[in-house]
Amino acid sequence: MKSALCSRFFILLPWILIVIIMLDVDPRRPAPQLTSRPYFSPHAVGCGGSRVPLRRSIPGRDAAEKRNESRPQLQPEPRLPTIYAITPTYSRPVQKAELTRLANTFRQVAQLHWILVEDRATRSELVSSFLARAGLPNTHLHVPTPRRYKRPWLPRATEQRNAGLAWLRQRHQHQSAQPGVLFFADDDNTYSLELFQEMRTTRKVSVWPVGLVGGRRYERPLVKNGKVVGWYTGWREDRPFAIDMAGFAVSLQVILSNPKAVFKRRGSQPGMQESDFLKQITTVEELEPKASNCTKVLVWHTRTEKVNLANEPKYHLDTVNIEV
Numbered sequence: 001m002k003s004a005l006c007s008r009f010f011i012l013l014p015w016i017l018i019v020i021i022m023l024d025v026d027p028r029r030p031a032p033q034l035t036s037r038p039y040f041s042p043h044a045v046g047c048g049g050s051r052v053p054l055r056r057s058i059p060g061r062d063a064a065e066k067r068n069e070s071r072p073q074l075q076p077e078p079r080l081p082t083i084y085a086i087t088p089t090y091s092r093p094v095q096k097a098e099l100t101r102l103a104n105t106f107r108q109v110a111q112l113h114w115i116l117v118e119d120r121a122t123r124s125e126l127v128s129s130f131l132a133r134a135g136l137p138n139t140h141l142h143v144p145t146p147r148r149y150k151r152p153w154l155p156r157a158t159e160q161r162n163a164g165l166a167w168l169r170q171r172h173q174h175q176s177a178q179p180g181v182l183f184f185a186d187d188d189n190t191y192s193l194e195l196f197q198e199m200r201t202t203r204k205v206s207v208w209p210v211g212l213v214g215g216r217r218y219e220r221p222l223v224k225n226g227k228v229v230g231w232y233t234g235w236r237e238d239r240p241f242a243i244d245m246a247g248f249a250v251s252l253q254v255i256l257s258n259p260k261a262v263f264k265r266r267g268s269q270p271g272m273q274e275s276d277f278l279k280q281i282t283t284v285e286e287l288e289p290k291a292s293n294c295t296k297v298l299v300w301h302t303r304t305e306k307v308n309l310a311n312e313p314k315y316h317l318d319t320v321n322i323e324v
């Protein structure tokens, strides 16, 4: 009897061992990553177009992880707030060049979603194919500026920024807000990578200096004891928020909890759009100064010179059709 049990045990033993070994191998565990990745490009472009920065895991979070404690493995980073950059853009000879510069910057920023809004009745082929190859999570919107508002003395891009805001609100209407930060990124400005690190920690509304604007080398919020107390500017100091569109960011939470805050055409003048919008969502006392208490310029209000097309033929003369 005893020897029969014993022989059964020895027959079953290898099978038990095989089962134990198989249970211990987790097929979902990715292969260990051997090279470390630099800070600004730690992305995998996911199927939803979202970029997931990768890092080695913090061991011992749960039992399953504990088993593999000593083995290096990839885990998603604790979610960085997504930066939503709303860019109004319109058709002109330099458009593709501007968008190329912008995409080259944005591609180096983790967890950035580009909301590109064309000032047109339909999406253009140029922008569509550009975005398809840009390698950036993006949303392509379009809305034309009514003809009566296309005047040099009137504010620009009101309808386009509002379309971007509407998209953001709609996308997040049913879910509790994921951490996110909104920033209005005109297509002709110049953005340092440091700027995105600064704005990502925005709790409500953050501000910083802007270079080459307002007829001065820079404009900036004046900060005392960590609070904004005024503005260094050479133009319309009476503005409640004397700041350019490129000088602030707003948390997604603030955008969602103020669903009526939009850019207004009625009564608005160029240079007042920022104040009109910010007045609806915050106060000067509440602003969060970034860029070392607003003492560093990390974004420049550059403007591209109008191109000289004096020698461009009236009718197409070349043998090929080239997109510029």
Ligand code: UGA
Binding pocket: 087, 088, 089, 090, 118, 119, 145, 150, 154, 155, 156, 157, 160, 185, 186, 187, 188, 244, 245, 246, 270, 271, 273, 301, 303
């Ligand atoms: C300044 C501010 O920096 C802008 O944020 C503000 O919208 C603008 O004044 C204003 O007066 O409304 P500025 O350099 O004069 O900027 O304006 P642009 O760069 O010519 O236009 C701002 C954005 O709107 C750009 O992204 C541009 O591509 C877009 N835009 C401009 C349109 O979508 N449609 C237009 O007809 C003109």
Ligand code: MN
Binding pocket: 186, 188, 189, 301, 302, 303
């Ligand atoms: Mn501009």
